[in-house]
Structures are given as C-alpha cells and as structure tokens.
Amino acid sequence: MKRFISFLFLVAPIYLSAEGVGFNELWKKIEENSSARKSKYLEWKAGEIAKDRSDKHWLPRVYADLRTFQTNDPTLNFMGKLSQRSATDADFSTASTRTRPSNFLDSNNQPYTTLNADTMNLLAKDTLNYPGSHQYSRGTLGLDLPLYEGGSGKTFAAMNEKRSTGLKFEWLAIRDREFAQAGFYYRAIQTLYDYRKRLEQIKKVENRFQSNYALGNKGNPVGYAGYLALKSIKNQISVLEKQSELQISDYKETLFVLSDVPSSELEIVESDLNVFLDTYFKRPTGYERSNQMNAQIKYAEGEKLKADLEMAKFLPKVGAYSEAYGYQGSRNISNAYQAGVYLQMNLYNPKDIGAVDEAKLNAESALKKIEEKTKEEEAHVKSLIQKEITLKESLEIIRETLKYQEEQVSNMQRLFQSGAINALQFAETLNKSLELSRVLMESEIALLQVRTEVSIFSKKDDTNETIGRN
Numbered sequence: 100m101k102r103f104i105s106f107l108f109l110v111a112p113i114y115l116s117a118e119g120v121g122f123n124e125l126w127k128k129i130e131e132n133s134s135a136r137k138s139k140y141l142e143w144k145a146g147e148i149a150k151d152r153s154d155k156h157w158l159p160r161v162y163a164d165l166r167t168f169q170t171n172d173p174t175l176n177f178m179g180k181l182s183q184r185s186a187t188d189a190d191f192s193t194a195s196t197r198t199r200p201s202n203f204l205d206s207n208n209q210p211y212t213t214l215n216a217d218t219m220n221l222l223a224k225d226t227l228n229y230p231g232s233h234q235y236s237r238g239t240l241g242l243d244l245p246l247y248e249g250g251s252g253k254t255f256a257a258m259n260e261k262r263s264t265g266l267k268f269e270w271l272a273i274r275d276r277e278f279a280q281a282g283f284y285y286r287a288i289q290t291l292y293d294y295r296k297r298l299e300q301i302k303k304v305e306n307r308f309q310s311n312y313a314l315g316n317k318g319n320p321v322g323y324a325g326y327l328a329l330k331s332i333k334n335q336i337s338v339l340e341k342q343s344e345l346q347i348s349d350y351k352e353t354l355f356v357l358s359d360v361p362s363s364e365l366e367i368v369e370s371d372l373n374v375f376l377d378t379y380f381k382r383p384t385g386y387e388r389s390n391q392m393n394a395q396i397k398y399a400e401g402e403k404l405k406a407d408l409e410m411a412k413f414l415p416k417v418g419a420y421s422e423a424y425g426y427q428g429s430r431n432i433s434n435a436y437q438a439g440v441y442l443q444m445n446l447y448n449p450k451d452i453g454a455v456d457e458a459k460l461n462a463e464s465a466l467k468k469i470e471e472k473t474k475e476e477e478a479h480v481k482s483l484i485q486k487e488i489t490l491k492e493s494l495e496i497i498r499e500t501l502k503y504q505e506e507q508v509s510n511m512q513r514l515f516q517s518g519a520i521n522a523l524q525f526a527e528t529l530n531k532s533l534e535l536s537r538v539l540m541e542s543e544i545a546l547l548q549v550r551t552e553v554s555i556f557s558k559k560d561d562t563n564e565t566i567g568r569n
Contacts, residue, residue: 119366122285122379128358129281136277139270146263153259156252159244167236176230182237185430192226233429241422246440249414254407261404265397272390272555279380279551281357284350286375287544289367291343291350294540298343301532302336304508305329308525325522332529339537372543380554382487386477389556392469399469403462409454415444476556483553490546497542501535508532 130136170176180186245252309329351362388396421438445451511528514520 119368120360120364121368122282122375125285125354125358125360125365126278126281128360129277132359133273133277133357136270136273139266139273143263143266143270146259146266150256150259150263153252153256156248156256157245159242162239162241162243164239164241165237167234169232169234171230171232173228173230175235176233177227179233179235179426179428180430182424182426182433182435183428183431184433185428189224189226190230192224193228236427238425239422241420243418243420245416245418247415247417249411249416251408251411254404254411258401258404258408261397261401265394265401268390268394268397272394275390275555277357279555281354282375282379282554283547283551284354285367286370286372286547288347288350289369290372290540290543290547291347292367294536295340295343297536297539298336298340298533301529301536302333304512305333305336305529308512325524325526328523328526329529332526332533335533339533343540372546376547376550380550381557382550382553383480383484383557386480387556388473389476392473392476395472396469399462399465402458402465406455406458406462409451409458412445412448412451412454415442417442480553480556483549487546487549487553490542490549494539494542494546497535497539501532501539504528504532504535 168175170179177186177190180190309326348362351365354360354365355362417440419438419440421436423434423436425434426432508528511520511525515522515525
C-alpha cells in the first residue's frame with residue numbers, strides 16, 4: 100500500500116504537467132508576478148493618500164513648540180524676565196545710572212554729606228546691557244484655522260484627485276496591455292505548433308516520394324530536375340522548422356518574463372482560434388477609449404486646474420489663530436496667550452506675473468493634444484476592426500484552399516504513378532503546399548495580433564479589473 104501511494108506521488112506531477120497550463124492559470128501567474136503592475140499600483144495608492152491629505156485642507160493646523168535655552172543676549176534675557184512677569188527696577192540698570200547728577204547733589208543742589216540711596220547708584224551694575232547668562236524654558240501650543248485660501252486648497256485637492264484617477268487608469272492600462280500580450284504569445288505558440296505539424300506532414304510526403312522513386316539519375320534530366328526541386332523543398336522545410344522553433348522559444352521566454360513560469364514547464368492547452376479569441380478578447384462594436392487615453396484625459400484636466408491654482412496666489416488668505424505660552428526661568432513660572440485673525444495677500448511678486456496665462460495656455464495645449472490623440476486612436480481602432488474582418492475572411496479562404504491543396508497532392512501522386520506528370524511538377528505542388536501552410540500561419544498570427552490589440556479598446560467588466568490584487 101505504501102509503495103502504491105509513493106507511486107501516485109511520483110506520477111501525479113507528470114500527469115498534471117501533461118495537462119498543460121491553461122490561459123486562465125497563466126494569467127493568474129502574470130497578475131501575481133507583474134512588477135510593472137505592482138509598481139503602478141503602489142504609485143496609485145500613494146496618489147490616493149495624497150488626495151486624502153489634500154482633502155483635509157480646511158482642517159485647523161495644531162502645533163507645539165517646546166524649547167529650553169541658555170543665553171546672555173540682553174533682549175532675550177529681558178523678555179525672559181518680563182515673560183515670567185518678574186521684572187524689577189534692577190533689571191533696568193545701566194552704566195549711565197552711575198553718572199546721574201542726583202547721585203552727588205540733593206534737591207537744593209548741595210553735595211551729599213552722608214551716604215544714601217542715590218549715592219549708592221555709584222556702584223550700580225549694568226544689568227540691562229550685561230545681564231549675564233541665564234536659562235529659560237518656553238512652551239507654545241498653537242492653532243491655525245484657514246477660513247479662506249483663495250481657492251488654492253480646494254483646487255489642489257481636485258488636482259490630486261485627477262492625478263489619482265489618472266494613475267488608476269494607467270494601472271488598468273498596464274493590465275490591458277499585459278493581458279493582450281499574454282493572449283497573443285500564448286495562442287501564437289499553438290499556431291506555430293500547428294505550422295510545424297503541417298511542415299512535418301509535407302516532409303513525410305517528400306521522403307516517401309523520394310524513397311519510392313529513383314530520381315537521382317542525371318541521365319534523366321527531367322527526373323533529375325524534379326529530384327533537385329524536392330531536395331530544395333526538404334532544405335527549405337528544415338530552415339522553416341528551425342525558424343518556427345526559434346519563434347516558439349522567444350514567445351515562451353517572453354511569457355516566462357511575464358509569469359515566471361519556466362519555458363520548459365509551459366505546455367499550451369490547445370483550443371480553436373476563434374473560440375479562444377471570443378472567450379478572452381472582447382471585440383468593441385465601435386470606438387471606446389483605452390484606459391491609457393482615459394489616464395491622459397485626467398492628467399489634462401489636472402493641467403486645466405493649474406490656472407485656478409495660480410490665480411489663488413493673487414487672492415487674499417484669511418485665517419484665525421491662537422497661541423498659548425508657558426514660561427519658566429530662575430524667578431518664576433508664568434503663562435500668556437494671544438488670539439486673533441490674519442489676512443495675507445501677495446501684493447507684488449515679479450515671478451508670479453503671467454503665471455495664470457501660462458497655466459491656461461499649457462492646459463489648452465494639453466487638451467488639444469488629447470483631441471488629436473483621440474482622433475488618432477479612434478482611426479486606429481476602426482482600422483483594426485476592418486483588418487480583423489478582412490483577415491477572418493482571408494483565413495477562411497486560405498484554410499479551404501489548403502484542404503484543396505492536400506487533396507491535390509494526393510491526386511498528383513497518382514498522376515505521377517500513371518506517368519501523366521513528372522517529378523518536377525509534383526515538386527511544384529509540394530512547394531505550393533509549403534507556401535500555403537506558411538500563409539496560414541502568418542494569417543493566424545496577424546489575426547491574433549489585431550484582435551488582442553483591438554480588445555484593449557473594449558470596455559472591461561468590473562469583475563475583471565482585479566483591483567487591489569497587485
């Protein structure tokens with residue numbers, strides 16, 4: 100029993116890998132691995148935070164300032180004592196106090212004969228100009244409430260909202276582009292596999308034909324010409340096989356970069372081309388803006404708001420404020436406050452002259468560019484839709500022609516056996532099969548390219564946006 104379970108564990112991975120990797124599974128890997136999407140998602144979330152921050156422009160600013168300092172500056176010392184509400188007469192003493200006439204003469208202009216308070220001024224210190232070094236502590240708690248900002252806060256918040264929305268559209272645009280790329284490379288690999296199978300079938304017919312008939316005799320010019328033509332076809336098939344193998348390897352490596360699934364482990368689940376496209380890539384009925392264009396429109400709208408932001412520089416700013424102070428020094432502890440309103444206005448600044456007109460012109464330029472890009476995108480979408488219609492019609496004709504050509508090869512073999520045609524004519528038939536097989540492969544890849552690209556311009560369901568996964 101244990102041996103049987105061990106055997107199941109050994110064969111299970113082989114069985115799962117043989118099933119192949121479905122496109123849904125591959126896309127989930129790409130969503131988890133995409134560095135470009137993760138980077139843009141983080142940028143979008145940062146933009147959301149910036150938008151939320153700017154939306155709070157009307158809230159008051161509350162601040163605190165605490166400091167302790169040692170100083171011998173006369174002004175700071177005097178204001179420190181005054182802030183403690185502890186200033187004394189001695190704090191106003193200067194050197195000039197020593198030379199006052201009242202220090203020597205009484206009210207009758209007679210010299211003093213005894214010591215008194217006035218004569219003691221001869222020994223007065225210059226405490227006002229040379230207060231010495233003292234330590235003070237000050238704490239401030241303040242509030243600043245903007246009442247009117249000239250519209251700058253509101254405009255800046257609107258600009259951040261436009262930018263955040265634009266970043267979201269850019270994130271979705273990366274998703275659309277990677278989804279289209281993944282679909283193209285994934286299904287193109289199967290198209291190349293099918294092409295290699297057709298090349299293998301043509302090679303088998305050529306080898307069987309060569310082995311059944313001796314055509315290498317130079318004495319038979321017609322037969323030898325057919326022999327050379329068949330040899331040329333064989334070499335041509337070898338070159339085409341190598342080219343298709345290289346293309347498959349390139350596509351798998353690209354998917355490895357997107358999904359982190361090693362190319363050696365990437366096995367495609369086969370599906371019909373039309374079923375695959377109709378399942379995963381919606382065709383727009385008309386022009387629908389891409390998410391990249393939506394992002395550019397939001398950025399252009401943000402540019403338009405810059406004119407209002409520049410205009411706000413010339414408008415007054417009104418606010419209310421209040422501050423409470425606490426002082427501590429060697430003499431006392433005290434407190435105070437102030438409250439009021441303020442008005443600030445930019446009366447003249449040469450650097451701001453013409454800024455509004457400049458912003459308006461830049462905004463107009465951005466909107467004109469958007470108009471032009473919209474027209475180009477719309478024309479491109481119409482062209483892609485028409486190309487898809489033409490390619491689908493052509494593809495049906497090519498497939499039908501290839502069936503006829505396969506039947507023609509069988510008929511030509513019978514005709515050669517009966518002697519109705521020569522080897523050179525049969526070689527020409529094989530060459531036509533080779534050419535038709537190549538045209539079918541290129542047409543399928545062209546249809547894949549067009550359909551996956553045009554799907555970028557179709558509206559996406561909200562359930563497919565996978566917002567927040569990366």
